[in-house]
Amino acid sequence: MKNTLKVERAILDLTQDELAQKIGVSRQTINSIETNRYVPSTVLSLKLSAVFGKPVNAIFSLEEKD
Amino acid sequence: MTLKDIYEWDKRNLERIKKFQLASRYKKVGIGMSCAAVITLITLKFTNSEPSWLHPLLKNFLLLGMLVVSISKEEIEDEYIVMLRSQSYRMAFLLGVVYVFVQPYVTYGVELLLKSEEASMDMTYFQVLVFMLLIQLLFFHVLLKKCHT
Incomplete structure (x- = not known):
């Protein structure tokens, strides 16, 4: 699973810490999602989608190996 | 009822x-x-x-x-931290079981080398629990540290 979290964050000019605070998670969680170490739950994905104002599948997409 | x-x-x-x-x-x-x-x-x-x-x-x-x-x-206990925590418990449990199997033989071997007549395979609950808790705490700490990088 790949994502465009870093790009979306840059568009809104948000730091990892600010984004983490907005959705009530730790900065480590945002960092792990951005570096593809962690695939977030549906709830967290929907929260991210609400912050960026984009559908979930515009932020997250499947890769060949998935 | x-x-x-x-x-x-x-x-x-x-x-x-x-x-x-x-x-x-x-x-x-x-x-x-x-x-x-x-x-x-x-x-x-x-x-x-x-x-x-x-x-x-x-x-x-x-x-x-x-x-x-x-x-x-943790200060913020979110789903990712929960996942790291459960990973560390899993590792602690698995290594704890391996420790219980292996450690008595290691103790026996060492005691046999040092004082050949009194070698035993004794193991206490304290050894096992300290080992498992240490592994859990160390793994959780290491996994958490890895997220900072």
Whole structure:
């Protein structure tokens, strides 16, 4: 699973810490999602989608190996 | 009380047990308890007038302190932290089982080399629990540190 979290964050000019605070998670969680170490739950994905104002599948997409 | 009520009560309690954790401030309490127990245990090594009940009590106090650290929440306990925590418990359980299988033979081998007549395969609950709690705490700490990079 790949994502465009870093790009979306840059568009809104948000730091990892600010984004983490907005959705009530730790900065480590945002960092792990951005570096593809962690695939977030549906709830967290929907929260991210609400912050960026984009559908979930515009932020997250499947890769060949998935 | 109907069967449905019993089922609901059971489900509610199970959820409560599954999610049971201490507040993050208890982590410092646990560290303090463990450090105090270790320091006292080391100090007692150099004294001869130690009462027989004190040693096991301090060992239990150390275990309790480590358990408090282990079940204390992080400042922000989100789903990722929960996943890291469960990974560390899984590793601790697996390595704990391996430790129980292997350690008595290691102890036996070492004792056989050092004092060939008195070799035994004894293992205490303290050794196993300290090992498992240490592994859990170390793994969780390492996994958490990795997220910072």
